[in-house]
Amino acid sequence: xxxxxxxxxxxxxxxxxxxxxxxxxxxxxxxxxxxxxxxxxxxxxxxxxxxxxxxxxxxxxxxxxxxxxxxxxxxxxxxxxxxxxxxxxxxxxxxxxx
Numbered sequence: 001x002x003x004x005x006x007x008x009x010x011x012x013x014x015x016x017x018x019x020x021x022x023x024x025x026x027x028x029x030x031x032x033x034x035x036x037x038x039x040x041x042x043x044x045x046x047x048x049x050x051x052x053x054x055x056x057x058x059x060x061x062x063x064x065x066x067x068x069x070x071x072x073x074x075x076x077x078x079x080x081x082x083x084x085x086x087x088x089x090x091x092x093x094x095x096x097x098x
Contacts, residue, residue, distance in 0.1 A: 001037050005030040006065075007072040008094055014075050022058055026075065029055045033070065046083055050091050059083065061091035071098055 007015070007030075015023055032040050033053075042054040046061070050073075053060040061074040061083075073091040 001039065001068070002035075003033050003038055003064075003068045003070045005033055005070050005072065008098070010094065011072050011075050018058075018075075018077075022077070025055050026058060026060065029053060029060075030072075038070070046088055048092070050088055050095070052083060054078070059087075061087060063091075063095045065098070071095060073098075 015026060018026075029041050044052045044054065046052050049063040051062055051064070053062065057077050057079075059076055059078040060072050062070050062072045065071050073095040074087055076087055
């Protein structure tokens, strides 16, 4: 299933602070979703409407939006197996406004 990936402006700022290799990885993952489909990336439901795209050590938190759109609300380097609750809370806050 194909989706258009939209990234919040604040998340673009967070991505810009990552290493170039990490930025390239995210870009390729998002392009894969748009060109081949969501089933080609690792997606996990976290809670409520918040889902996670896991790309090596990077994690993108998002929610689905009408019209086959994925809205990215938080991107961070994941250092543990469990997604930090503060990151999920931040994603909920940012994506609630959209």
